[in-house]
Amino acid sequence: MMRKALAIAAAFGFAVTAFSAVADTTAMEPKDVHWSFEGPFGRFDQEQLQRGYKVYHDVCSACHSMSLMSYRNLGQPGGPFYDPKYKNPNDNPYVKTIVKDYQVPDIDTDTGDAIKRPATPADTFVKPFPNEYAARASNGGALPPDLSLIVKARENGKRYIYSLLTGYATAPAGLKVPAGKYYNPYFPSDLGSAWTGAGKVPTGGFIAMPLQLTANRVTYDDGTTATPEHEAADVVAFLTWAAEPHADERKDLGIAVLIYLLIFTGVLYASYRAIWRNIEH
Amino acid sequence: MSGPSTYEPKTGIERWLDTRLPIIRFGADLLDFPTPKNLNYWWTFGGILAFCLVVQIVTGVILAMHYVANADMAFNSVEHITRDVNYGWLIRGIHANGASMFFMAVYIHMFRGLYYGSYKAPREVLWILGVIIYLLMMATAFMGYVLPWGQMSFWGATVITNIIGSLPLVGPAITTWLWGGFAVDNPTLNRFFSLHYLLPFVIAGVVGLHIWALHVPGNNNPTGVNVRSKQDTVPFHPYYTVKDGFAASVFLLLFASFVFFNPDGLGHPANYTPANPLVTPNPIVPEWYFLPFYAILRAVPNKLLGVLSMFGAIGLLFILPWIDTAKVRSMRYRPMIRVFFFVFILGCLLLGFCGANEPDAHPLPGGAVGAFLDADLNSFVWLSRLGFLLYFQFFFALFFVGLIETPLPQPESISSPVLPQGAAASPEKKG
Numbered sequence: 001m002m003r004k005a006l007a008i009a010a011a012f013g014f015a016v017t018a019f020s021a022v023a024d025t026t027a028m029e030p031k032d033v034h035w036s037f038e039g040p041f042g043r044f045d046q047e048q049l050q051r052g053y054k055v056y057h058d059v060c061s062a063c064h065s066m067s068l069m070s071y072r073n074l075g076q077p078g079g080p081f082y083d084p085k086y087k088n089p090n091d092n093p094y095v096k097t098i099v100k101d102y103q104v105p106d107i108d109t110d111t112g113d114a115i116k117r118p119a120t121p122a123d124t125f126v127k128p129f130p131n132e133y134a135a136r137a138s139n140g141g142a143l144p145p146d147l148s149l150i151v152k153a154r155e156n157g158k159r160y161i162y163s164l165l166t167g168y169a170t171a172p173a174g175l176k177v178p179a180g181k182y183y184n185p186y187f188p189s190d191l192g193s194a195w196t197g198a199g200k201v202p203t204g205g206f207i208a209m210p211l212q213l214t215a216n217r218v219t220y221d222d223g224t225t226a227t228p229e230h231e232a233a234d235v236v237a238f239l240t241w242a243a244e245p246h247a248d249e250r251k252d253l254g255i256a257v258l259i260y261l262l263i264f265t266g267v268l269y270a271s272y273r274a275i276w277r278n279i280e281h
Numbered sequence: 282m283s284g285p286s287t288y289e290p291k292t293g294i295e296r297w298l299d300t301r302l303p304i305i306r307f308g309a310d311l312l313d314f315p316t317p318k319n320l321n322y323w324w325t326f327g328g329i330l331a332f333c334l335v336v337q338i339v340t341g342v343i344l345a346m347h348y349v350a351n352a353d354m355a356f357n358s359v360e361h362i363t364r365d366v367n368y369g370w371l372i373r374g375i376h377a378n379g380a381s382m383f384f385m386a387v388y389i390h391m392f393r394g395l396y397y398g399s400y401k402a403p404r405e406v407l408w409i410l411g412v413i414i415y416l417l418m419m420a421t422a423f424m425g426y427v428l429p430w431g432q433m434s435f436w437g438a439t440v441i442t443n444i445i446g447s448l449p450l451v452g453p454a455i456t457t458w459l460w461g462g463f464a465v466d467n468p469t470l471n472r473f474f475s476l477h478y479l480l481p482f483v484i485a486g487v488v489g490l491h492i493w494a495l496h497v498p499g500n501n502n503p504t505g506v507n508v509r510s511k512q513d514t515v516p517f518h519p520y521y522t523v524k525d526g527f528a529a530s531v532f533l534l535l536f537a538s539f540v541f542f543n544p545d546g547l548g549h550p551a552n553y554t555p556a557n558p559l560v561t562p563n564p565i566v567p568e569w570y571f572l573p574f575y576a577i578l579r580a581v582p583n584k585l586l587g588v589l590s591m592f593g594a595i596g597l598l599f600i601l602p603w604i605d606t607a608k609v610r611s612m613r614y615r616p617m618i619r620v621f622f623f624v625f626i627l628g629c630l631l632l633g634f635c636g637a638n639e640p641d642a643h644p645l646p647g648g649a650v651g652a653f654l655d656a657d658l659n660s661f662v663w664l665s666r667l668g669f670l671l672y673f674q675f676f677f678a679l680f681f682v683g684l685i686e687t688p689l690p691q692p693e694s695i696s697s698p699v700l701p702q703g704a705a706a707s708p709e710k711k712g
Contacts (some may be wrong), residue, residue, distance in 0.1 A: 251541060
């Protein structure tokens with residue numbers, strides 16, 4: 001018996017396991033929040049998208065780029081500032097007003113000099129930093145991620161981002177928070193090495209972004225009270241739309257396609273029954 | 282059984298063409314092909330797969346008009362397709378989810394072939410061509426997943442190409458040759474794009490051979506009994522065009538619900554972050570249809586043996602017709618092997634579940650229970666080893682059970698189970 005066990009052990013023994021030890025990454029389960037745009041019948045709330053854009057514009061855009069977004073997108077069908085009067089988003093007055101605030105780098109074609117020119121609706125969102133190094137230098141070495149696809153690029157994206165933004169907590173005693181970092185129980189990480197307290201290692205991790213969304217951090221144009229929860233829900237709505245601007249169109253078409261297919265399937269089934277009527281099988 | 286052609290040219294031009302290029306006869310014979318009348322819905326997946334191939338090629342050709350195969354631009358060009366190209370989000374959604382639908386259908390098609398003994402004489406070549414198509418599909422799907430050049434694209438490509446590197450002596454050289462450099466990079470992306478465009482047409486060619494090989498012996502059927510008379514068959518059209526059409530339409534309902542209501546449900550969030558060779562996503566997981574093989578790879582402690590097991594898991598399918606010792610085709614009349622077959626399916630699902638999880642994670646609540654040999658007993662390492670056994674046992678069972686089992690009585694002919702006089706011989710009635 002013993003010899004047999006040794007033989008099996010030896011058989012496995014010559015093989016070196018390639019499995020690396022898994023870090024015990026933990027994060028708190030995201031909060032259970034809901035939005036108007038969830039599910040097949042859910043659609044974006046345009047006013048919420050406008051408020052969400054305002055949060056991005058006033059707060060996030062100081063550090064986070066959205067390289068896949070152009071100003072014109074804000075005025076396209078389904079967008080925060082879409083107005084059926086202006087089919088071409090480049091003519092949308094809101095979009096035109098928004099771009100007035102921006103200057104984009106360009107080349108003067110007469111002199112070849114590097115210049116700044118006023119932005120147009122066709123330009124992509126102006127980046128807060130000229131390059132990654134500048135972004136890291138201004139943020140204690142951390143790189144603020146681009147937000148164009150952030151909702152799709154994170155597990156349970158909407159709820160995760162909402163929870164992260166509203167979930168900053170005081171670090172428990174015994175947790176050594178590094179300088180320039182902040183404790184957030186929703187930020188997935190392994191805090192084992194920073195934990196000197198008794199009991200279980202706290203969930204979450206250290207994030208380089210300090211708490212941003214505080215009460216009245218933005219002033220909403222529509223008079224909505226700017227609580228941190230409201231701000232977070234609004235900006236998540238905007239980011240979800242930005243990650244897939246055609247989501248509403250997709251669902252609209254999907255409902256039509258499914259209705260069509262259901263009828264078509266019924267017709268095919270009836271044809272099948274009719275054609276096989278006289279065949280015993 | 283394909284029999285002599287029944288086509289008769291009716292007009293002058295048809296007669297003229299028929300003596301020069303009998304293409305109308307060819308099509309007419311395909312439509313008239315005598316098909317067993319007792320095929321159940323598991324048989325509709327052949328047609329569904331042909332449909333999937335066409336969908337993937339058509340959407341793929343359109344995507345290639347807008348995609349840029351360059352490591353710096355690929356990710357953004359895919360986003361450009363979904364954001365700015367008219368209905369690009371739809372074309373991409375169909376293509377990305379179409380791959381999953383294609384694999385779902387091919388797995389059902391393969392399990393059907395296994396259950397009803399469709400790989401046995403005289404259909405060995407038909408079956409082997411099918412396995413070749415499956416391998417080509419895997420290569421195509423793998424390279425297609427790399428094209429968006431997200432994190433999972435890049436790291437999936439890195440892991441899979443490194444597998445080749447574990448081959449003794451020649452491995453590293455082959456890997457460098459595959460990469461076109463010393464890491465997965467722009468040359469890799471370019472050649473993957475080229476091959477991803479090429480292989481579907483190779484698949485289409487082998488599908489042609491597969492259908493040709495089908496039309497020589499004709500379809501197998503749920504009883505596994507040979508066609509004996511004209512009474513056993515119906516012409517393919519309209520009987521099976523309408524039945525396959527109905528099944529394809531039901532399949533489309535599922536397909537459309539993914540495309541329109543959960544387009545990213547089968548993907549991975551990490552692939553919405555552009556590829557970054559300096560940051561490894563944790564965990565690296567392949568698409569769901571590769572998970573069982575990924576689990577086999579990781580179940581074996583030795584890398585080379587793991588690779589060989591993974592390829593062996595598919596390689597065994599090539600010699601399946603000669604492993605199986607039973608004379609009876611359909612498992613409907615083989616109660617013993619049927620048990621091993623369902624255990625095999627369970628093994629495939631279990632391996633898929635293991636492949637999606639970290640090896641050292643604990644499948645059962647309660648955490649570590651103590652190490653056995655190289656890993657904790659309550660770990661996906663050991664669970665995938667269980668799956669490994671459930672998978673490979675089937676091939677031994679096919680050999681040994683065939684030697685000892687006593688099959689149930691089979692019907693005289695395809696028609697007899699449903700005709701009144703033969704009713705007594707039939708243990709079940711299937712439509």
